[in-house]
Amino acid sequence: MAAPAEPVRRGPYAKTVERRRHILDAAHQVFAARGYHAGSLREVAGEAGISLSNLTHHFPTKEDLLLAVLEQRDRDGAAAKAPAVGLRENLLAQARAAGLPESGAVGFRDRLLAQARANESIPGLIALYAVLSAESTTSDHPGREYFVGRFSLLRSAYLQEFEALREAGRLRDGVDPQIAASSLVALWDGIQLQWLLEPEKVDVAAHLAAFLDLVILPQPNLR
Amino acid sequence: MAAPAEPVRRGPYAKTVERRRHILDAAHQVFAARGYHAGSLREVAGEAGISLSNLTHHFPTKEDLLLAVLEQRDRDGAAAKAPAVGLRENLLAQARAAGLPESGAVGFRDRLLAQARANESIPGLIALYAVLSAESTTSDHPGREYFVGRFSLLRSAYLQEFEALREAGRLRDGVDPQIAASSLVALWDGIQLQWLLEPEKVDVAAHLAAFLDLVILPQPNLR
Numbered sequence: 001m002a003a004p005a006e007p008v009r010r011g012p013y014a015k016t017v018e019r020r021r022h023i024l025d026a027a028h029q030v031f032a033a034r035g036y037h038a039g040s041l042r043e044v045a046g047e048a049g050i051s052l053s054n055l056t057h058h059f060p061t062k063e064d065l066l067l068a069v070l071e072q073r074d075r076d077g078a079a080a081k082a083p084a085v086g087l088r089e090n091l092l093a094q095a096r097a098a099g100l101p102e103s104g105a106v107g108f109r110d111r112l113l114a115q116a117r118a119n120e121s122i123p124g125l126i127a128l129y130a131v132l133s134a135e136s137t138t139s140d141h142p143g144r145e146y147f148v149g150r151f152s153l154l155r156s157a158y159l160q161e162f163e164a165l166r167e168a169g170r171l172r173d174g175v176d177p178q179i180a181a182s183s184l185v186a187l188w189d190g191i192q193l194q195w196l197l198e199p200e201k202v203d204v205a206a207h208l209a210a211f212l213d214l215v216i217l218p219q220p221n222l223r
Numbered sequence: 224m225a226a227p228a229e230p231v232r233r234g235p236y237a238k239t240v241e242r243r244r245h246i247l248d249a250a251h252q253v254f255a256a257r258g259y260h261a262g263s264l265r266e267v268a269g270e271a272g273i274s275l276s277n278l279t280h281h282f283p284t285k286e287d288l289l290l291a292v293l294e295q296r297d298r299d300g301a302a303a304k305a306p307a308v309g310l311r312e313n314l315l316a317q318a319r320a321a322g323l324p325e326s327g328a329v330g331f332r333d334r335l336l337a338q339a340r341a342n343e344s345i346p347g348l349i350a351l352y353a354v355l356s357a358e359s360t361t362s363d364h365p366g367r368e369y370f371v372g373r374f375s376l377l378r379s380a381y382l383q384e385f386e387a388l389r390e391a392g393r394l395r396d397g398v399d400p401q402i403a404a405s406s407l408v409a410l411w412d413g414i415q416l417q418w419l420l421e422p423e424k425v426d427v428a429a430h431l432a433a434f435l436d437l438v439i440l441p442q443p444n445l446r
Contacts, residue, residue, distance in 0.1 A: 130357040
């Protein structure tokens with residue numbers, strides 16, 4: 001499972017890495033369109049243009065494949081290779097790459113809204129996460145642990161941001177940074193779901209901006 | 224599909240109604256645990272303790288069964304037979320049944336939070352809606368139209384509430400009732416997802432209360 005990040009290797013190993021990556025892209029498309037339960041290895045092989053036995057040589061079970069898809073997404077995010085295509089976890093990686101402060105009052109709102117706008121260009125990926133995260137609540141779903149961890153990671157990242165804002169006197173009185181952090185994650189997931197169903201009607205970034213404007217004060221609250 | 228609401232009929236028709244209801248309860252359980260795509264008619268028949276051919280006599284396709292499950296939920300809601308088990312659409316029905324005003328400043332927050340607490344007792348149903356609404360964004364899902372309509376209905380209901388609050392001078396300055404309405408739906412969906420994964424860690428009602436406290440003023444804003 002430990003596929004290296006560098007794409008410019010030579011020889012048979014490089015080919016394996018490339019083939020695996022090609023399969024993961026196909027799997028991602030199939031799971032995004034059909035969900036994990038309904039998407040079959042046969043469909044993924046078809047999408048990748050390879051045989052089923054070739055596919056199961058690389059990923060013996062559908063569970064292996066799903067976990068590899070999710071890990072690949074995280075690696076893409078951590079490497080910040082494609083900032084415009086990142087998920088929310090990319091915020092920190094992008095901030096690091098751009099030399100921005102990783103948390104604090106400066107730029108949180110802007111970085112978040114930029115990410116929301118970037119997500120508009122990748123509805124398939126957003127749908128994948130919407131379906132898989134909801135499916136992961138059902139019995140015996142192999143992605144459950146991954147999503148519990150992912151939500152926990154997102155909540156901590158935003159908690160840091162809101163705590164830094166509070167220290168800067170920029171959190172509205174009475175706002176609990178922890179509740180604000182999990183609410184932001186929840187609002188984002190929920191409004192993306194409405195947007196997936198009616199993209200022309202729902203503006204995700206406008207909803208996030210409205211929430212942040214309720215929670216964050218434009219000027220420090222000097223008392 | 225037009226099963227009557229009264230359970231106390233006699234004769235073969237009453238039996239059919241009862242049998243259909245029994246199947247719908249089983250289907251509801253299977254879809255909640257496995258999702259629509261993965262849940263099979265065979266599993267539903269097993270859960271209901273009937274043969275597959277008996278099941279398909281009542282519901283020829285899985286799509287028929289899914290739509291009937293969703294319609295049954297809505298009928299239960301509309302009839303407000305089981306207020307504690309209702310979904311969000313029940314808010315209005317419950318208000319009517321209790322002789323409460325259907326919208327306006329009085330009681331919106333309380334009714335909403337009571338509903339959130341009641342939902343804690345029905346994680347299976349909440350999971351069903353989480354999975355089906357996310358799945359409905361994927362290609363060719365028979366529930367798509369239903370969920371587009373359901374979101375639209377929820378947003379309108381909350382829009383009415385927030386507009387009434389604005390007229391009563393109880394909406395915070397700068398809050399757009401439309402954005403507040405879709406944000407409330409989104410926050411509720413998103414935080415319920417986090418709660419389904421970690422029920423002991425996430426308090427849904429506390430998140431809704433925090434949002435409403437940001438948006439609704441305790442006293443009229445006299446200007």
